[in-house]
Amino acid sequence: MSKFSAWSLFKNALSGNKNWDEQWPDSEPKKEYDVVIVGAGGHGLGAAYYLAKEHGITNVAVIDKGWLGGGNTGRNTTIIRSNYLYDESALLYDHAVDLWQDLSQELNYNVMYSNRGVLMLAHSVHDVQSFQRHVHANRLNGIDNRWVTPEECKEICPPLSLNPDARYPVMGGAFQARAGTARHDAVAWGYARAAAARGVDIIQNCPVTAIKRHPNGSVAGVETAKGLIKAKKVAVSAAGHSSVVMQTADVQLPLESFPLQALVSEPVKPIFPCVVMSNAVHAYISQSDKGELVIGSGTDQYTSYSQRGGLPLIEHTVAAICEIFPTFSRMRMLRKWGGIVDVTPDRSAILGKTPVDGLYVNCGWGTGGFKATPGAAHVFAHTIANDEPHKLNAPFNLDRFRTGRLIDEAAAAAVAH
Amino acid sequence: MLLIHCPYCQQSLPELEFAYAGEAHIARPEDPNALSDEAWRDHLFIRSNSKGVHFERWRHIHGCGKFFNAARDTVSDEFLTTYPSSAPKPDLCELQGDLK
Numbered sequence: 001m002s003k004f005s006a007w008s009l010f011k012n013a014l015s016g017n018k019n020w021d022e023q024w025p026d027s028e029p030k031k032e033y034d035v036v037i038v039g040a041g042g043h044g045l046g047a048a049y050y051l052a053k054e055h056g057i058t059n060v061a062v063i064d065k066g067w068l069g070g071g072n073t074g075r076n077t078t079i080i081r082s083n084y085l086y087d088e089s090a091l092l093y094d095h096a097v098d099l100w101q102d103l104s105q106e107l108n109y110n111v112m113y114s115n116r117g118v119l120m121l122a123h124s125v126h127d128v129q130s131f132q133r134h135v136h137a138n139r140l141n142g143i144d145n146r147w148v149t150p151e152e153c154k155e156i157c158p159p160l161s162l163n164p165d166a167r168y169p170v171m172g173g174a175f176q177a178r179a180g181t182a183r184h185d186a187v188a189w190g191y192a193r194a195a196a197a198r199g200v201d202i203i204q205n206c207p208v209t210a211i212k213r214h215p216n217g218s219v220a221g222v223e224t225a226k227g228l229i230k231a232k233k234v235a236v237s238a239a240g241h242s243s244v245v246m247q248t249a250d251v252q253l254p255l256e257s258f259p260l261q262a263l264v265s266e267p268v269k270p271i272f273p274c275v276v277m278s279n280a281v282h283a284y285i286s287q288s289d290k291g292e293l294v295i296g297s298g299t300d301q302y303t304s305y306s307q308r309g310g311l312p313l314i315e316h317t318v319a320a321i322c323e324i325f326p327t328f329s330r331m332r333m334l335r336k337w338g339g340i341v342d343v344t345p346d347r348s349a350i351l352g353k354t355p356v357d358g359l360y361v362n363c364g365w366g367t368g369g370f371k372a373t374p375g376a377a378h379v380f381a382h383t384i385a386n387d388e389p390h391k392l393n394a395p396f397n398l399d400r401f402r403t404g405r406l407i408d409e410a411a412a413a414a415v416a417h
Numbered sequence: 418m419l420l421i422h423c424p425y426c427q428q429s430l431p432e433l434e435f436a437y438a439g440e441a442h443i444a445r446p447e448d449p450n451a452l453s454d455e456a457w458r459d460h461l462f463i464r465s466n467s468k469g470v471h472f473e474r475w476r477h478i479h480g481c482g483k484f485f486n487a488a489r490d491t492v493s494d495e496f497l498t499t500y501p502s503s504a505p506k507p508d509l510c511e512l513q514g515d516l517k
């Protein structure tokens with residue numbers, strides 16, 4: 001596989017872009033692997049990449065029921081930040097933000113990471129107090145979150161309305177400058193290409209129908225649409241379908257799957273320089289490099305696998321956006337879509353070993369796991385390779401729902417990405 | 418938008434009138450003190466999250482205000498039936514038979 005560079009761009013332009021190499025081969029499954037990863041989203045592909053690169057484990061397959069990156073990785077609104085309240089979360093997400101900084105160089109693939117800053121708006125005294133608490137907690141963990149006044153909010157984000165008579169007046173905000181966005185598809189493609197270059201097989205359009213176990217209980221492989229594939233270790237990274245897949249190994253996960261929707265406007269000239277989130281009104285917005293406003297909100301209320309969601313939520317979100325940014329009231333929306341997100345009771349991920357020997361799980365990222373992709377994949381690979389969690393993901397074990405040692409971001413932050 | 422039939426009001430109304438209230442038929446433990454940590458985990462946190470027919474609670478908040486139960490297919494989002502919370506869990510085979 002040849003390296004992407006300015007020179008390769010130039011050379012291929014001269015030959016009409018007809019001679020680019022295939023980016024990764026579409027593999028057929030071998031009989032047996034050291035590690036099979038279920039789910040070719042950013043998390044699964046990333047784990048395969050780090051297994052190969054950092055742990056020398058290259059006899060690996062990543063299997064997806066559809067096309068790679070076709071799950072939540074290719075459906076999300078790409079907000080990246082690490083200003084979570086609890087130490088455990090702050091450290092894990094910040095590990096990811098560290099890796100995001102030079103991920104394009106690492107993968108030789110432009111993931112378009114843009115640290116344009118994420119601004120979270122406070123609309124009430126309660127918001128102000130809880131955000132300031134977040135800011136202080138973050139700073140103790142070395143995270144660059146800071147409190148900004150309404151005027152500073154306006155400087156950071158000129159289209160913002162500071163009208164004091166607004167239904168949700170802006171009373172200040174929390175701003176993380178190192179946070180931002182990245183190109184979601186490129187993250188899946190970049191990891192896929194870099195993993196395949198190190199020998200990983202990527203098998204698409206191949207649903208895993210069951211996890212197989214030896215008579216002694218340990219993992220034996222996976223049953224798939226393309227037949228039985230044996231594996232010494234199986235790692236599940238199937239987002240909204242994690243509980244369905246894990247049930248076939250008799251592991252019950254504390255997950256519920258909900259539709260989460262997003263929408264984009266027609267493309268316009270650059271107007272929106274950062275990411276703005278408002279937990280109080282359940283809306284967030286940024287502008288893609290193509291020029292579309294990218295808008296998202298909270299999940300639909302009912303569990304579902306329909307990957308669709310209802311219109312009332314879109315109306316609610318758009319109403320909130322127009323309230324905060326009256327300039328956008330006449331923008332036309334182009335598309336909306338949904339993904340199925342796996343939500344845990346404490347809104348923190350489950351990342352580690354399971355009661356089944358040789359079976360690992362990385363799920364429960366719910367509405368906010370894109371930002372964690374490199375960090376989570378990195379420590380998941382460590383967990384798989386060593387059969388032992390990395391210190392950053394040790395607290396995110398499955399057993400916490402028995403011990404009661406929850407990481408309760410649900411109570412800390414209510415919603416958001 | 419879902420159209421939901423309230424079994425008390427006997428009307429099919431837009432989803433906006435209703436609040437989802439989680440999986441149905443989960444009984445509180447009779448003797449909480451006797452429960453092991455595993456049993457507490459299962460009671461509090463483990464849900465069927467079924468892909469297919471799902472039994473769930475809804476509340477007609479902008480109507481009669483009452484809780485009721487529903488069986489819904491989580492792949493198509495189609496409601497198979499709704500029934501008062503006091504009624505027993507309907508037979509799945511019969512429900513699916515009705516549909517054909």
Ligand SMILES: Cc1cc2nc3c(=O)[nH]c(=O)nc-3n(C[C@H](O)[C@H](O)[C@H](O)COP(=O)(O)OP(=O)(O)OC[C@H]3O[C@@H](n4cnc5c(N)ncnc54)[C@H](O)[C@@H]3O)c2cc1C
Pocket residue numbers: 038039040041042043044063064065066067068069070071072073074075076077078079080206207208209237238239240241242245260261262296337338339340341365366367368369370371372417
């Ligand atoms: C609308 C929306 C907006 C979001 N916004 C943000 C945001 O702004 N910031 C943020 O950080 N996060 C956001 N998220 C969440 C984020 O997208 C996810 O947490 C993250 O992408 C999960 O990555 P993943 O690789 O684990 O899952 P996915 O990319 O969903 O990959 C899982 C894969 O598993 C495959 N699979 C499932 N079952 C099987 C099976 N039986 N056999 C084989 N393969 C299977 C699926 O096909 C899928 O490709 C958003 C999500 C949505 C839906």
Ligand SMILES: [Zn+2]
Pocket residue numbers: 423424425426427477480481482483
């Ligand atoms: Zn009613």
